[in-house]
Amino acid sequence: xxxxxxxxxxxxxxxxxxxxxxxxxxxxxxxxxxxxxxxxxxxxxxxxxxxxxxxxxxxxxxxxxxxxxxxxxxxxxxxxxxxxxxxxxxxxxxxxxxxxxxxxxxxxxxxxxxxxxxxxxxxxxxxxxxxxxxxxxxxxxxxxxxxxxxxxxxxxxxxxxxxxxxxxxxxxxxxxxxxxxxxxxxxxxxxxxxxxxxxxxxxxxxxxxxxxxxxxxxxxxxxxxxxxxxxxxxxxxxxxxxxxxxxxxxxxxxxxxxxxxxxxxxxxxxxxx
Amino acid sequence: xxxxxxxxxxxxxxxxxxxxxxxxxxxxxxxxxxxxxxxxxxxxxxxxxxxxxxxxxxxxxxxxxxxxxxxxxxxxxxxxxxxxxxxxxxxxxxxxxxxxxxxxxxxxxxxxxxxxxxxxxxxxxxxxxxxxxxxxxxxxxxxxxxxxxxxxxxxxx
Numbered sequence: 001x002x003x004x005x006x007x008x009x010x011x012x013x014x015x016x017x018x019x020x021x022x023x024x025x026x027x028x029x030x031x032x033x034x035x036x037x038x039x040x041x042x043x044x045x046x047x048x049x050x051x052x053x054x055x056x057x058x059x060x061x062x063x064x065x066x067x068x069x070x071x072x073x074x075x076x077x078x079x080x081x082x083x084x085x086x087x088x089x090x091x092x093x094x095x096x097x098x099x100x101x102x103x104x105x106x107x108x109x110x111x112x113x114x115x116x117x118x119x120x121x122x123x124x125x126x127x128x129x130x131x132x133x134x135x136x137x138x139x140x141x142x143x144x145x146x147x148x149x150x151x152x153x154x155x156x157x158x159x160x161x162x163x164x165x166x167x168x169x170x171x172x173x174x175x176x177x178x179x180x181x182x183x184x185x186x187x188x189x190x191x192x193x194x195x196x197x198x199x200x201x202x203x204x205x206x207x208x209x210x211x212x213x214x215x216x217x218x219x220x221x222x223x224x225x226x227x228x229x230x231x232x233x234x235x236x237x238x239x240x241x242x243x244x245x246x247x248x249x250x251x252x253x254x255x256x257x258x259x260x261x262x263x264x265x266x267x268x269x270x271x272x273x
Numbered sequence: 274x275x276x277x278x279x280x281x282x283x284x285x286x287x288x289x290x291x292x293x294x295x296x297x298x299x300x301x302x303x304x305x306x307x308x309x310x311x312x313x314x315x316x317x318x319x320x321x322x323x324x325x326x327x328x329x330x331x332x333x334x335x336x337x338x339x340x341x342x343x344x345x346x347x348x349x350x351x352x353x354x355x356x357x358x359x360x361x362x363x364x365x366x367x368x369x370x371x372x373x374x375x376x377x378x379x380x381x382x383x384x385x386x387x388x389x390x391x392x393x394x395x396x397x398x399x400x401x402x403x404x405x406x407x408x409x410x411x412x413x414x415x416x417x418x419x420x421x422x423x424x425x426x427x428x429x430x
Contacts, residue, residue, distance in 0.1 A: 111311070111313070112313060112314050112317070115289055115292065116292055119286070119288075119289045120283060120286055123282055123283075123286050124278075124279045124283065127281075127282035128279075138289045138308070139290040139291075140287070140288075140289050140290075141289065142287045187311075187313055189311055190341055191340070191341040191344045191346040192341060
């Protein structure tokens, strides 16, 4: 299919563009600031870029327009798409429908440590020969890239709680439908879009609601804000593993604590220099 | 996935760019780049470095530029999150709130500069060989890492 991405030079949309290209789709895109390094990277992967949001771009007649989160109402191209009733979708939704669908998605959510944890997870699977796909909001040094399609059903994704698009104010991760969900922690953040912690919690609740009964949620037992009814509820539907707090008795995975100390001993350079 | 296989993989995990990434060492001063911008992340980042380097000095250089930090809703948590640092240099330009007031509880340990060049000068004035300069921002921070490394190197000659 042909997709035209509005806001293609953003970190997330740029990666979506590259995954779409790698999956064999025709990808074009536009942005207000088409400049290196993102523009060079996108063009090198075979993505045609257009500077600006001229409404004439509807003439490209893509199968669908993919709207980046940086694009708001009033954007001339977006307004033209809406006026003409042309098909459009958010980046996370497109990704879910065309890349993640049918995969074993392992999603790492939480206020802190998502990038590092998802990088570790992708690396553990890679090292075991499972060649996972991944989409991470940073560059894991073991891979040198922030995303790839992978060669197996496994796909590790950094599950970002920031909102999706102008048309969808739910968190991006609500679209990802994980089979394995990791919840690192939960704290108030993103004061620009969330009123309070409860507002973020609702989004996390949405995320675990979609877990299949054969799925697994791994949560952090040391985090009081994750000691919540909706997680217990998810645990009655699906498998749940609550990692013990240090010295705590709430261990459903008793080996985890000793595992951590083993890794700590093995890592000569825990902060990576 | 057997546990020992996972552990073995983790022992060869090479970290993530911009997560406590060592950007260089010049004149005995190590410069780190970290993405931390939420007070909790800042606190764990400083604590992590403290655990690694023991009693050596940590000079924290901070740009509170995330959307949330710019709103100022978490500014009062900053002093506590930075308490394990020996000195704090905060870039205060375009904040919309007064970083001097927010960091006042830290006393002389913290200073605020609205000019990046001046901020670099002040770090260089204080830094000496053996120090660890921890730069924290979720943005480019005007290339402050390289500016600092260059200035430390120049100081050594």
